[in-house]
Amino acid sequence: MKRILTMALVLAVAALTGCSSGGGGTSVETGASAAAPASTTDSQGFQRNMGPAEIAYQSAKQFMSAGNYTEAISNLEKAVSIKPTYLEAWSDLGRAYTDRKDYEKGIAAYQKALELSPGNEALIASIGYNYLNLEDLDNAEKYYMMLVEDDSLNYNGNVNLAFISQKRGDTRGAIDHYERALKANPGDATTMGTLASLYDQLGDKEKKYQYLNMAIEAAPENHQFKKQLARAYFSEKDYVNAIPLYESLVQEYPDDASFHQRLGFAMSQTDRKAGAPAELEKSIELSGGDAFTYAILSKIYNENGMHQKAADAAKAGLALNGGEVAFLNYQWGEALSKMNDYEGAIAKFEKVARMGDALWSAPASKQIDRQQKLIKIREAKKEQEQYE
Numbered sequence: 001m002k003r004i005l006t007m008a009l010v011l012a013v014a015a016l017t018g019c020s021s022g023g024g025g026t027s028v029e030t031g032a033s034a035a036a037p038a039s040t041t042d043s044q045g046f047q048r049n050m051g052p053a054e055i056a057y058q059s060a061k062q063f064m065s066a067g068n069y070t071e072a073i074s075n076l077e078k079a080v081s082i083k084p085t086y087l088e089a090w091s092d093l094g095r096a097y098t099d100r101k102d103y104e105k106g107i108a109a110y111q112k113a114l115e116l117s118p119g120n121e122a123l124i125a126s127i128g129y130n131y132l133n134l135e136d137l138d139n140a141e142k143y144y145m146m147l148v149e150d151d152s153l154n155y156n157g158n159v160n161l162a163f164i165s166q167k168r169g170d171t172r173g174a175i176d177h178y179e180r181a182l183k184a185n186p187g188d189a190t191t192m193g194t195l196a197s198l199y200d201q202l203g204d205k206e207k208k209y210q211y212l213n214m215a216i217e218a219a220p221e222n223h224q225f226k227k228q229l230a231r232a233y234f235s236e237k238d239y240v241n242a243i244p245l246y247e248s249l250v251q252e253y254p255d256d257a258s259f260h261q262r263l264g265f266a267m268s269q270t271d272r273k274a275g276a277p278a279e280l281e282k283s284i285e286l287s288g289g290d291a292f293t294y295a296i297l298s299k300i301y302n303e304n305g306m307h308q309k310a311a312d313a314a315k316a317g318l319a320l321n322g323g324e325v326a327f328l329n330y331q332w333g334e335a336l337s338k339m340n341d342y343e344g345a346i347a348k349f350e351k352v353a354r355m356g357d358a359l360w361s362a363p364a365s366k367q368i369d370r371q372q373k374l375i376k377i378r379e380a381k382k383e384q385e386q387y388e
Helices: 002-017 031-035 052-065 069-082 087-099 103-116 121-133 137-150 155-167 171-184 189-201 205-218 223-235 239-252 257-268 273-287 291-303 307-320 326-338 342-355 361-387
Strands: 038-041 047-050
Touching: 047 052, 052 069, 052 087, 069 087, 087 103, 087 121, 103 121, 121 137, 121 155, 137 155, 155 171, 155 189, 171 189, 189 205, 189 223, 205 223, 223 239, 223 257, 239 257, 257 273, 257 291, 273 291, 291 307, 291 326, 307 326, 326 342, 326 361, 342 361
Parallel strands: none
Antiparallel strands: 038 047
Protein backbone atom coordinates (compact mmCIF):
# COMPACT_ATOMS: atom_id res chain seq x y z
CA MET A 1 0.00 0.00 0.00
CA LYS A 2 2.83 2.39 0.89
CA ARG A 3 4.49 1.74 -2.45
CA ILE A 4 1.27 2.26 -4.40
CA LEU A 5 0.49 5.55 -2.64
CA THR A 6 4.05 6.77 -3.07
CA MET A 7 4.02 5.95 -6.77
CA ALA A 8 0.64 7.69 -7.14
CA LEU A 9 2.07 10.83 -5.57
CA VAL A 10 5.18 10.71 -7.74
CA LEU A 11 3.06 10.39 -10.86
CA ALA A 12 0.83 13.27 -9.72
CA VAL A 13 3.88 15.50 -9.11
CA ALA A 14 5.41 14.40 -12.42
CA ALA A 15 2.23 15.32 -14.22
CA LEU A 16 2.44 18.79 -12.70
CA THR A 17 6.15 19.42 -13.17
CA GLY A 18 7.35 17.22 -15.99
CA CYS A 19 8.00 18.44 -19.54
CA SER A 20 6.12 16.87 -22.45
CA SER A 21 8.13 15.83 -25.52
CA GLY A 22 6.94 16.52 -28.98
CA GLY A 23 5.77 12.92 -29.33
CA GLY A 24 3.52 13.16 -26.25
CA GLY A 25 5.89 11.20 -23.97
CA THR A 26 6.91 12.41 -20.50
CA SER A 27 10.52 12.90 -19.51
CA VAL A 28 11.85 13.50 -16.00
CA GLU A 29 14.64 16.05 -15.97
CA THR A 30 17.66 15.72 -13.77
CA GLY A 31 19.87 18.25 -12.07
CA ALA A 32 18.73 21.70 -10.98
CA SER A 33 15.65 21.80 -13.20
CA ALA A 34 14.25 18.65 -11.50
CA ALA A 35 13.85 20.58 -8.25
CA ALA A 36 11.12 22.81 -9.68
CA PRO A 37 8.25 23.01 -7.20
CA ALA A 38 4.98 21.18 -7.82
CA SER A 39 1.86 23.23 -8.28
CA THR A 40 -1.81 22.80 -7.54
CA THR A 41 -5.02 24.72 -8.01
CA ASP A 42 -6.37 26.56 -4.98
CA SER A 43 -10.03 27.06 -4.06
CA GLN A 44 -10.21 30.19 -6.22
CA GLY A 45 -8.86 28.42 -9.29
CA PHE A 46 -5.36 29.95 -9.23
CA GLN A 47 -2.24 27.90 -9.67
CA ARG A 48 0.10 27.90 -6.69
CA ASN A 49 3.39 26.16 -6.04
CA MET A 50 3.64 23.23 -3.64
CA GLY A 51 6.75 23.14 -1.54
CA PRO A 52 8.13 20.10 0.31
CA ALA A 53 5.85 20.72 3.33
CA GLU A 54 2.74 20.79 1.14
CA ILE A 55 3.83 17.68 -0.73
CA ALA A 56 4.33 15.84 2.57
CA TYR A 57 0.94 17.07 3.79
CA GLN A 58 -0.87 15.89 0.67
CA SER A 59 0.84 12.54 0.94
CA ALA A 60 -0.24 12.30 4.59
CA LYS A 61 -3.87 12.94 3.65
CA GLN A 62 -3.76 10.06 1.18
CA PHE A 63 -2.32 7.75 3.81
CA MET A 64 -4.97 8.86 6.33
CA SER A 65 -7.72 8.14 3.80
CA ALA A 66 -6.27 4.65 3.42
CA GLY A 67 -6.16 4.17 7.20
CA ASN A 68 -2.36 4.01 7.28
CA TYR A 69 -1.77 6.23 10.31
CA THR A 70 1.89 5.29 10.67
CA GLU A 71 2.81 6.74 7.28
CA ALA A 72 0.33 9.60 7.66
CA ILE A 73 1.91 10.66 10.95
CA SER A 74 5.40 10.33 9.48
CA ASN A 75 4.51 12.69 6.63
CA LEU A 76 2.67 15.14 8.90
CA GLU A 77 5.66 15.27 11.25
CA LYS A 78 7.82 16.00 8.21
CA ALA A 79 5.44 18.75 7.06
CA VAL A 80 5.49 20.59 10.39
CA SER A 81 9.23 20.17 10.78
CA ILE A 82 9.70 21.92 7.41
CA LYS A 83 6.96 24.46 8.07
CA PRO A 84 6.34 24.96 11.83
CA THR A 85 3.45 27.37 11.12
CA TYR A 86 1.51 24.82 9.06
CA LEU A 87 -1.85 24.97 10.88
CA GLU A 88 -3.64 22.29 8.83
CA ALA A 89 -0.77 19.84 9.27
CA TRP A 90 -0.66 20.34 13.06
CA SER A 91 -4.46 19.88 13.25
CA ASP A 92 -4.42 16.71 11.16
CA LEU A 93 -1.47 15.42 13.15
CA GLY A 94 -3.55 15.84 16.30
CA ARG A 95 -6.43 13.99 14.66
CA ALA A 96 -4.16 11.17 13.48
CA TYR A 97 -2.73 10.64 16.96
CA THR A 98 -6.22 10.83 18.46
CA ASP A 99 -7.60 8.26 16.02
CA ARG A 100 -4.70 6.03 16.97
CA LYS A 101 -5.61 6.58 20.67
CA ASP A 102 -2.26 8.22 21.37
CA TYR A 103 -4.01 10.98 23.29
CA GLU A 104 -1.01 12.68 24.84
CA LYS A 105 0.64 13.23 21.47
CA GLY A 106 -2.72 14.26 20.08
CA ILE A 107 -2.97 16.96 22.74
CA ALA A 108 0.53 18.22 21.98
CA ALA A 109 -0.21 18.53 18.25
CA TYR A 110 -3.57 20.22 18.82
CA GLN A 111 -1.95 22.67 21.24
CA LYS A 112 0.57 23.64 18.55
CA ALA A 113 -2.34 24.21 16.19
CA LEU A 114 -4.15 26.26 18.83
CA GLU A 115 -1.11 28.51 19.20
CA LEU A 116 -1.46 29.28 15.49
CA SER A 117 -5.25 29.73 15.69
CA PRO A 118 -6.12 31.08 19.16
CA GLY A 119 -9.73 30.60 20.19
CA ASN A 120 -10.41 27.94 17.53
CA GLU A 121 -13.40 26.08 18.99
CA ALA A 122 -12.77 22.84 17.11
CA LEU A 123 -9.19 22.65 18.38
CA ILE A 124 -10.19 23.48 21.95
CA ALA A 125 -12.90 20.81 21.89
CA SER A 126 -10.45 18.27 20.46
CA ILE A 127 -7.97 18.91 23.27
CA GLY A 128 -10.76 18.53 25.82
CA TYR A 129 -11.81 15.27 24.20
CA ASN A 130 -8.30 13.84 24.47
CA TYR A 131 -8.03 14.83 28.12
CA LEU A 132 -11.36 13.10 28.74
CA ASN A 133 -9.99 9.92 27.21
CA LEU A 134 -7.02 10.20 29.55
CA GLU A 135 -9.48 10.54 32.49
CA ASP A 136 -7.86 13.92 33.24
CA LEU A 137 -11.10 15.65 34.18
CA ASP A 138 -9.45 18.80 35.49
CA ASN A 139 -7.69 19.61 32.24
CA ALA A 140 -10.68 18.51 30.17
CA GLU A 141 -12.85 20.89 32.19
CA LYS A 142 -10.31 23.69 31.70
CA TYR A 143 -10.56 23.47 27.91
CA TYR A 144 -14.32 23.00 27.74
CA MET A 145 -14.73 25.99 30.04
CA MET A 146 -12.95 28.03 27.36
CA LEU A 147 -15.87 27.26 25.04
CA VAL A 148 -18.50 28.62 27.45
CA GLU A 149 -16.58 31.68 28.61
CA ASP A 150 -17.66 33.78 25.64
CA ASP A 151 -20.86 31.84 24.92
CA SER A 152 -22.58 30.42 27.99
CA LEU A 153 -24.87 28.32 25.74
CA ASN A 154 -22.07 26.75 23.69
CA TYR A 155 -23.44 23.28 22.96
CA ASN A 156 -20.19 21.32 22.75
CA GLY A 157 -18.77 22.91 25.87
CA ASN A 158 -21.90 22.41 27.97
CA VAL A 159 -22.53 18.81 26.94
CA ASN A 160 -19.00 17.81 27.87
CA LEU A 161 -18.97 19.85 31.08
CA ALA A 162 -22.21 18.09 32.01
CA PHE A 163 -20.56 14.73 31.38
CA ILE A 164 -17.63 15.74 33.58
CA SER A 165 -20.06 16.76 36.32
CA GLN A 166 -21.72 13.36 36.05
CA LYS A 167 -18.36 11.62 36.37
CA ARG A 168 -17.78 13.59 39.56
CA GLY A 169 -21.21 12.76 40.95
CA ASP A 170 -22.38 16.37 40.68
CA THR A 171 -25.95 15.80 39.46
CA ARG A 172 -27.05 19.40 39.88
CA GLY A 173 -24.04 20.67 37.95
CA ALA A 174 -24.70 18.16 35.18
CA ILE A 175 -28.34 19.26 34.93
CA ASP A 176 -27.33 22.92 34.69
CA HIS A 177 -24.95 22.28 31.78
CA TYR A 178 -27.30 19.90 29.95
CA GLU A 179 -30.13 22.43 30.17
CA ARG A 180 -27.82 25.10 28.73
CA ALA A 181 -26.89 22.70 25.93
CA LEU A 182 -30.57 22.08 25.27
CA LYS A 183 -31.18 25.80 24.86
CA ALA A 184 -28.50 25.81 22.17
CA ASN A 185 -29.98 22.71 20.49
CA PRO A 186 -33.69 22.50 21.43
CA GLY A 187 -34.27 19.36 19.38
CA ASP A 188 -31.62 17.25 21.13
CA ALA A 189 -33.68 14.26 22.27
CA THR A 190 -30.65 12.46 23.73
CA THR A 191 -29.99 15.33 26.11
CA MET A 192 -33.68 15.36 27.07
CA GLY A 193 -33.49 11.66 27.93
CA THR A 194 -30.35 12.21 29.98
CA LEU A 195 -31.99 15.07 31.87
CA ALA A 196 -34.95 12.82 32.64
CA SER A 197 -32.60 10.27 34.20
CA LEU A 198 -30.78 12.92 36.22
CA TYR A 199 -34.02 14.39 37.58
CA ASP A 200 -35.09 10.86 38.44
CA GLN A 201 -31.96 10.57 40.59
CA LEU A 202 -33.08 13.69 42.45
CA GLY A 203 -36.59 12.30 42.89
CA ASP A 204 -38.16 15.02 40.74
CA LYS A 205 -40.84 12.98 38.95
CA GLU A 206 -42.49 16.00 37.34
CA LYS A 207 -39.28 17.00 35.56
CA LYS A 208 -38.49 13.41 34.69
CA TYR A 209 -41.82 12.94 32.94
CA GLN A 210 -41.56 16.37 31.32
CA TYR A 211 -38.23 15.60 29.66
CA LEU A 212 -39.19 12.07 28.63
CA ASN A 213 -42.34 13.34 26.93
CA MET A 214 -40.28 16.06 25.25
CA ALA A 215 -37.81 13.43 24.01
CA ILE A 216 -40.60 11.27 22.58
CA GLU A 217 -42.04 14.29 20.78
CA ALA A 218 -38.61 15.35 19.48
CA ALA A 219 -37.65 11.87 18.26
CA PRO A 220 -40.78 9.73 17.78
CA GLU A 221 -38.79 7.20 15.77
CA ASN A 222 -36.48 6.57 18.74
CA HIS A 223 -38.47 4.08 20.79
CA GLN A 224 -35.88 4.07 23.57
CA PHE A 225 -37.53 7.10 25.17
CA LYS A 226 -40.96 5.49 25.01
CA LYS A 227 -39.52 2.40 26.70
CA GLN A 228 -37.91 4.58 29.36
CA LEU A 229 -41.17 6.39 30.09
CA ALA A 230 -43.18 3.16 30.12
CA ARG A 231 -40.73 1.61 32.63
CA ALA A 232 -40.95 4.73 34.78
CA TYR A 233 -44.75 4.63 34.95
CA PHE A 234 -44.72 0.86 35.51
CA SER A 235 -42.16 0.95 38.33
CA GLU A 236 -44.16 3.67 40.09
CA LYS A 237 -47.40 1.65 39.66
CA ASP A 238 -48.95 4.28 37.43
CA TYR A 239 -50.48 1.56 35.29
CA VAL A 240 -53.09 3.81 33.66
CA ASN A 241 -50.34 5.85 31.97
CA ALA A 242 -48.15 2.80 31.35
CA ILE A 243 -50.81 0.91 29.38
CA PRO A 244 -50.99 3.13 26.24
CA LEU A 245 -47.20 3.19 26.02
CA TYR A 246 -46.95 -0.60 26.21
CA GLU A 247 -49.82 -0.94 23.74
CA SER A 248 -47.74 1.13 21.34
CA LEU A 249 -44.59 -0.89 22.07
CA VAL A 250 -46.24 -4.26 21.42
CA GLN A 251 -47.26 -2.89 18.04
CA GLU A 252 -43.67 -1.92 17.31
CA TYR A 253 -42.17 -5.08 18.87
CA PRO A 254 -44.80 -7.83 18.56
CA ASP A 255 -42.28 -10.56 19.41
CA ASP A 256 -41.00 -8.98 22.64
CA ALA A 257 -42.40 -11.13 25.46
CA SER A 258 -41.50 -8.61 28.17
CA PHE A 259 -43.68 -5.89 26.63
CA HIS A 260 -46.67 -8.24 26.45
CA GLN A 261 -46.03 -9.31 30.04
CA ARG A 262 -45.89 -5.76 31.38
CA LEU A 263 -48.94 -4.73 29.37
CA GLY A 264 -50.85 -7.73 30.72
CA PHE A 265 -49.82 -7.02 34.30
CA ALA A 266 -50.65 -3.30 33.98
CA MET A 267 -54.09 -4.20 32.61
CA SER A 268 -54.62 -6.62 35.48
CA GLN A 269 -54.24 -3.75 37.93
CA THR A 270 -56.86 -1.51 36.26
CA ASP A 271 -60.42 -1.72 35.00
CA ARG A 272 -59.01 -3.30 31.83
CA LYS A 273 -58.50 -6.73 33.42
CA ALA A 274 -60.43 -8.42 30.65
CA GLY A 275 -57.62 -7.76 28.18
CA ALA A 276 -54.84 -8.96 30.49
CA PRO A 277 -55.01 -12.76 29.88
CA ALA A 278 -54.43 -12.41 26.12
CA GLU A 279 -51.26 -10.35 26.68
CA LEU A 280 -49.92 -12.68 29.37
CA GLU A 281 -50.64 -15.74 27.25
CA LYS A 282 -48.82 -14.09 24.33
CA SER A 283 -45.83 -13.47 26.60
CA ILE A 284 -45.84 -17.15 27.60
CA GLU A 285 -46.14 -18.22 23.97
CA LEU A 286 -43.11 -16.12 23.00
CA SER A 287 -40.85 -16.89 25.96
CA GLY A 288 -42.05 -20.13 27.53
CA GLY A 289 -43.23 -18.19 30.56
CA ASP A 290 -41.99 -17.79 34.09
CA ALA A 291 -43.46 -18.10 37.57
CA PHE A 292 -44.44 -14.43 37.77
CA THR A 293 -46.36 -14.42 34.48
CA TYR A 294 -48.16 -17.66 35.28
CA ALA A 295 -49.00 -16.39 38.78
CA ILE A 296 -50.57 -13.19 37.49
CA LEU A 297 -52.43 -15.12 34.80
CA SER A 298 -53.74 -17.60 37.37
CA LYS A 299 -54.88 -14.76 39.66
CA ILE A 300 -56.73 -13.00 36.82
CA TYR A 301 -58.46 -16.22 35.80
CA ASN A 302 -59.59 -16.70 39.39
CA GLU A 303 -60.88 -13.13 39.55
CA ASN A 304 -62.73 -13.61 36.24
CA GLY A 305 -64.37 -16.82 37.47
CA MET A 306 -62.32 -19.03 35.11
CA HIS A 307 -61.14 -21.33 37.87
CA GLN A 308 -60.09 -24.36 35.80
CA LYS A 309 -57.89 -22.10 33.69
CA ALA A 310 -56.52 -20.59 36.89
CA ALA A 311 -55.59 -24.05 38.17
CA ASP A 312 -54.02 -25.00 34.83
CA ALA A 313 -51.93 -21.80 34.77
CA ALA A 314 -50.73 -22.36 38.33
CA LYS A 315 -49.84 -25.98 37.55
CA ALA A 316 -47.89 -24.95 34.43
CA GLY A 317 -46.00 -22.27 36.35
CA LEU A 318 -45.10 -24.67 39.14
CA ALA A 319 -43.80 -27.19 36.61
CA LEU A 320 -41.12 -24.60 35.72
CA ASN A 321 -40.05 -24.10 39.34
CA GLY A 322 -40.24 -27.47 41.03
CA GLY A 323 -43.51 -26.62 42.76
CA GLU A 324 -41.93 -24.27 45.29
CA VAL A 325 -43.63 -20.95 44.50
CA ALA A 326 -46.00 -19.84 47.25
CA PHE A 327 -48.15 -17.52 45.14
CA LEU A 328 -48.75 -20.17 42.47
CA ASN A 329 -49.72 -22.77 45.05
CA TYR A 330 -52.01 -20.25 46.71
CA GLN A 331 -53.78 -19.46 43.42
CA TRP A 332 -54.15 -23.16 42.68
CA GLY A 333 -55.70 -23.63 46.11
CA GLU A 334 -58.02 -20.69 45.47
CA ALA A 335 -59.13 -22.23 42.16
CA LEU A 336 -59.79 -25.63 43.76
CA SER A 337 -61.81 -24.02 46.52
CA LYS A 338 -63.98 -22.18 43.98
CA MET A 339 -64.57 -25.53 42.23
CA ASN A 340 -65.67 -26.99 45.60
CA ASP A 341 -62.61 -29.25 45.94
CA TYR A 342 -61.99 -28.14 49.51
CA GLU A 343 -59.73 -31.08 50.39
CA GLY A 344 -57.52 -30.34 47.37
CA ALA A 345 -57.49 -26.66 48.32
CA ILE A 346 -56.39 -27.51 51.89
CA ALA A 347 -53.46 -29.53 50.53
CA LYS A 348 -52.28 -26.53 48.51
CA PHE A 349 -52.79 -24.04 51.33
CA GLU A 350 -50.96 -26.33 53.79
CA LYS A 351 -48.01 -26.40 51.44
CA VAL A 352 -47.96 -22.60 51.30
CA ALA A 353 -48.20 -22.37 55.09
CA ARG A 354 -45.18 -24.68 55.47
CA MET A 355 -43.10 -22.49 53.14
CA GLY A 356 -43.04 -19.65 55.66
CA ASP A 357 -43.55 -17.10 52.87
CA ALA A 358 -43.76 -13.55 54.24
CA LEU A 359 -46.73 -12.63 52.04
CA TRP A 360 -48.70 -15.82 51.56
CA SER A 361 -48.19 -18.22 54.46
CA ALA A 362 -50.40 -16.33 56.93
CA PRO A 363 -53.30 -15.94 54.43
CA ALA A 364 -52.89 -19.63 53.55
CA SER A 365 -53.32 -20.62 57.21
CA LYS A 366 -56.57 -18.65 57.34
CA GLN A 367 -57.69 -20.34 54.15
CA ILE A 368 -57.14 -23.77 55.72
CA ASP A 369 -59.59 -22.86 58.49
CA ARG A 370 -62.03 -21.50 55.92
CA GLN A 371 -61.87 -24.68 53.81
CA GLN A 372 -62.49 -26.83 56.87
CA LYS A 373 -65.59 -24.77 57.65
CA LEU A 374 -66.74 -25.12 54.06
CA ILE A 375 -66.31 -28.90 54.33
CA LYS A 376 -68.49 -28.91 57.45
CA ILE A 377 -71.11 -26.83 55.69
CA ARG A 378 -71.04 -29.20 52.74
CA GLU A 379 -71.41 -32.23 55.03
CA ALA A 380 -74.25 -30.59 56.90
CA LYS A 381 -76.08 -29.93 53.63
CA LYS A 382 -75.63 -33.55 52.59
CA GLU A 383 -76.98 -34.76 55.91
CA GLN A 384 -79.96 -32.43 55.61
CA GLU A 385 -80.66 -33.66 52.09
CA GLN A 386 -80.80 -37.25 53.40
CA TYR A 387 -83.64 -36.38 55.76
CA GLU A 388 -85.62 -34.45 53.20
